[in-house]
Amino acid sequence: MKKIIKYVIIDILRSRIVIGFTLFLLLLSTSVFLLEDNSAKGILSLLNVVLIVVPLVGILFSSIYVYNSAEFLELLVSQPLRRRSIWLSIFLGLSVSLTLSFLVGAGLPILFFESSATGLLMVISGALLINIFVAIALLITSLVRDKAKGIGVVMLLWLYFSLLFDGIILFLVFQFSEYPLEKALIGVIALNPIDLSRILILLKMDVSALMGYTGAIFKDFFGTPFGIIFSAISLFIWIVIPVWLSVRRFNKKDL
Amino acid sequence: MARTFGRVIILFFLFSAFVKNTFAITIVVDAKGAVSTITRAFEIANNGDTVIVKEGVYKEGNLTINKSITFLAKGKVTLDGQHKYEVLSIKASNVWIEGFTLINSGVSSIVDMGGIKVYEVKNVTIKNNVLIDCFFGIYIQHGKNCVIKGNTVTAHTKIEQDNGNGIHGWKSDSLLILKNTVSGHRDGYYLEFVTNTTILNNISENNLRYGLHFMFSHGNFYINNSFINNGAGVAVMYSRAVKMYNNHFSKNWGDASYGLLLKELNDSYIEGNEFENNTVGIFADGATRVEVRKNIFRQNGWAVKMQANCMDMHLENNNFIANSFDIGTNGSLVLNTLKKNYWDKYEGYDLNKDNIGDIPFRPVSLFSMIIEQSPPAMILFRSFMASLLDKTEKILPSITPEGLKDEMPLMKPNKL
Numbered sequence: 001m002k003k004i005i006k007y008v009i010i011d012i013l014r015s016r017i018v019i020g021f022t023l024f025l026l027l028l029s030t031s032v033f034l035l036e037d038n039s040a041k042g043i044l045s046l047l048n049v050v051l052i053v054v055p056l057v058g059i060l061f062s063s064i065y066v067y068n069s070a071e072f073l074e075l076l077v078s079q080p081l082r083r084r085s086i087w088l089s090i091f092l093g094l095s096v097s098l099t100l101s102f103l104v105g106a107g108l109p110i111l112f113f114e115s116s117a118t119g120l121l122m123v124i125s126g127a128l129l130i131n132i133f134v135a136i137a138l139l140i141t142s143l144v145r146d147k148a149k150g151i152g153v154v155m156l157l158w159l160y161f162s163l164l165f166d167g168i169i170l171f172l173v174f175q176f177s178e179y180p181l182e183k184a185l186i187g188v189i190a191l192n193p194i195d196l197s198r199i200l201i202l203l204k205m206d207v208s209a210l211m212g213y214t215g216a217i218f219k220d221f222f223g224t225p226f227g228i229i230f231s232a233i234s235l236f237i238w239i240v241i242p243v244w245l246s247v248r249r250f251n252k253k254d255l
Numbered sequence: 256m257a258r259t260f261g262r263v264i265i266l267f268f269l270f271s272a273f274v275k276n277t278f279a280i281t282i283v284v285d286a287k288g289a290v291s292t293i294t295r296a297f298e299i300a301n302n303g304d305t306v307i308v309k310e311g312v313y314k315e316g317n318l319t320i321n322k323s324i325t326f327l328a329k330g331k332v333t334l335d336g337q338h339k340y341e342v343l344s345i346k347a348s349n350v351w352i353e354g355f356t357l358i359n360s361g362v363s364s365i366v367d368m369g370g371i372k373v374y375e376v377k378n379v380t381i382k383n384n385v386l387i388d389c390f391f392g393i394y395i396q397h398g399k400n401c402v403i404k405g406n407t408v409t410a411h412t413k414i415e416q417d418n419g420n421g422i423h424g425w426k427s428d429s430l431l432i433l434k435n436t437v438s439g440h441r442d443g444y445y446l447e448f449v450t451n452t453t454i455l456n457n458i459s460e461n462n463l464r465y466g467l468h469f470m471f472s473h474g475n476f477y478i479n480n481s482f483i484n485n486g487a488g489v490a491v492m493y494s495r496a497v498k499m500y501n502n503h504f505s506k507n508w509g510d511a512s513y514g515l516l517l518k519e520l521n522d523s524y525i526e527g528n529e530f531e532n533n534t535v536g537i538f539a540d541g542a543t544r545v546e547v548r549k550n551i552f553r554q555n556g557w558a559v560k561m562q563a564n565c566m567d568m569h570l571e572n573n574n575f576i577a578n579s580f581d582i583g584t585n586g587s588l589v590l591n592t593l594k595k596n597y598w599d600k601y602e603g604y605d606l607n608k609d610n611i612g613d614i615p616f617r618p619v620s621l622f623s624m625i626i627e628q629s630p631p632a633m634i635l636f637r638s639f640m641a642s643l644l645d646k647t648e649k650i651l652p653s654i655t656p657e658g659l660k661d662e663m664p665l666m667k668p669n670k671l
Binding site for chain 1: 636
């Protein structure tokens, strides 16, 4: 298993796309911090990068990688290796290398220019998000055989998590504005890892606004140790469940 | 004859002045001395005398001063109200009180008991006292020309009904409140029907309700005070001609908390203040002809919430930096003006390099209007969806108030 992970990692880290992604992140985050006169604005611009670009690259790159290594997978399956460990090594290889590239590209500049709790939280949630979207990509690739269709599904999912889900929430908020929605929304928000990470970062970044009416309810929940544990567990579940489902699927899959 | 009579009169006046000076004495209160209680000292004292109290704890119930005396503490003198009495009542003009520690006044819902309470007199100076756990701290009722300087007033009760105000003024005129610190009371400073008063260099922190609260108090100055972490910040209500300069408002956090609440305030000036980390920096409700100039708003949830019922408010030369929302409002009517402010969210350009942006800045975002209508939408704050909505609104304004804009936004912060 270690050997497969090693090969996958080396293979990915050598690919031009990952190097390009790292350099892009590095350039973007450094220039954002250098251009803005206060680092609070820099971190705000990077919030969108972490919440939108990082999941997109994570999910797209992983799915294309798995589709492209279909022959490699077939070769591995023909060897005396357990399917479970082959699939998990692919996941770990992808997740380690992409996390590494995120940490070098965005993590280092953030921690260098904004070494506060907000910065740290942003790096941690970015790293978790990239892993979550690698996991989702693996689930889709294990379910959908056709490459074009698979990438289409993956793109749709990304769009759903980053935009459509929020649209639905906004719709619900307006439709049910007569009801006390605050508590229900906390539960609903856990269904979207991007929103969950956003709220966690906001609790450090916009704490003054979040102390206002309603905001205080989110603060009272997510700001407490219980809330932080709840969100951490939710984010981990978002990694574990897709990976587990995809392993089950891959075990039975006719390659 | 008339001449002699005149001489006699003059002599008489000279003599009486002489007598007065000679007999202005100093009485020393000492547990082991001739005068062992403060009550006794007050009995034998005459106008103009000085009473000096030696170190110790004195539990004498209520102490009432009804002569014009100077009342001084030597060392640490504690006057204990034993949770039953008003500690010190002042019912004479020209009284000077300095250096005492007053503790544990009584708590009552019928009488407003104070640590030090001034009743309908003039020229009282209350200086460098420490008041701990008194119901009301220093209470001036119908006072005039009183000076309250360098006192520290602290309370620990958490129940609002059992906790009065730190420094309380009622129907008074020309007070000078200087360099005091109040913490843990209901309102730090409370003024009602108080006029021509100056509040300078005070600190008000961790009070249960307002740091400073004043109603129907006209023509007062508030300069260089700090209001930190109070239950609901500072409230200025039903007053006019108030001048607030160089104050510092910070960490007033909560769902109904403001740095500064303006309720029916008219003809006033708010200049050079600093608003930092408040849920709402200034909340203006029914304010008229208020000049807000040269203030700094930093890292507030809402820098300014201006309700549509405000009229002729002018926001000029302020700096808005790193606030979650710059301006919030609840309607489309705008009777106020914004000019030459610096907004860190401004994205315009300046072709003629005169430091004034060429396109107007609209500080009210669509998303802040959405939150105003439906607060739970706050959960979408800073999401991709919300920023898309804001961008579309910037290009085609439809919901945000058309008139609420800064025609001359600055490219660089005002130097304050």
